Amino acid sequence: MRLFLIGYPLGHSMSPFIHGLFLNQIERKGTYELKELSPDHFDEHITILKQSNFDGFNITIPYKVDILPFLDAIDPQAKAIGAVNTVVIQDGHWTGYNTDGQGYVQSLKYHYPHLFHASSRLLILGAGGASRGIVHALNDQCCASITISNRTVEKAAAIIESLPKKKTYHAISFSEAEATLDQFDAIINTTSLGMEPHVKTQAIHLDRIKQGAVVSDIVYKPFNTALLTEAKLKGAHIHHGHEMLVYQAALAFKLWTGHDVDVRPVIQAFEEKLKQS
Known part of the structure; x- marks a missing residue:
């Protein structure tokens, strides 16, 4: 083969x-x-x-x-x-x-099945190819709403337009995501920010993170990205990209x-x- x-x-x-x-x-x-x-x-x-x-x-x-x-x-x-x-x-x-979206959902559900409850509110960071796959896969799962945040909000809105309207969706900027972070049960980074060699970069900071929230990063190298490191310091649950x-x-x-x-x-x-x- x-x-x-x-x-x-x-x-x-x-x-x-x-x-x-x-x-x-x-x-x-x-x-x-x-x-x-x-x-x-x-x-x-x-x-x-x-x-x-x-x-x-x-x-x-x-x-x-x-x-x-x-x-x-x-x-x-x-x-x-x-x-x-x-x-x-x-x-x-x-x-x-x-297989990106399905694979991601399987990995997240293995550790955090509670996020697939009908009341969960998820925040997706990024609006590229990985984001599209993950959002489409999550669209088939039970959660209350999915918000897509991106530097260019129009790209986030375009993903929403491509979806069957099964849930409540929102498209917002990274700054809006930071300001409303305490509304979300999970933050999922689908951008390449934090990947080697730019290991100190991250889409947003987690100052307003909700207690008990899950922070997930699809970047797998480094193992502990800047986003996951901050999440640990804030007491959040984490989910690694590997x-x-x-x-x-x-x-x-x-x-x-x-x-x-x-x-x-x-x-x-x-x-x-x-x-x-």
Whole structure:
């Protein structure tokens, strides 16, 4: 089995480690390569890959939307999200899926099932591809309202417009989020702020955080981001980004192989590796 990841940059990626453990679980030989594609030549690179002999691949920042025109088919949920992070290749036919949102919801629900109560109010930071996937997945869960905060409020509003209207939604700026933080039961960072090498950055500060709130960050390296470090100091519950990565990877792996895998030992091994780095 031949798999790969495209994105730019990819120096931080731990996907080969994760998928290597999955391959070991099902006792299948295979490779998972990193293909760092320059934005200046993205179209050329994809055209070449179209002629290669692979079984599937993942897509990360900044190509989850750019890949869409090159696909032969798109899963309805991924089409609704408007972004793809997984492609299955069969007989040269590329089909796109999005496992980000589902993976995130599974990882959050494992630790904090109370957030999926009908009265919960969630704040999403960021309005990029990861945000779209997570918001669409949360839309199918029971919570009272979802607020999307972004530097450009129009981008947050565009995500809301793409959703079936099942809940109360709001689009606000980062400054508005900071000012109303005590209204939310969970704050979920979907931006890349805090990722290496810009480890001191964060979208908002948590001075007004509600007691008992959960702070979740999809950035997994560093293990304790600036946002999670502040959350700990404020006494909040925290949720690390590496778990989402493993859960969404397991969903992608099943699309490629048809096999379910046990994510818990992989999460533990991944966490140990992150703490050592």
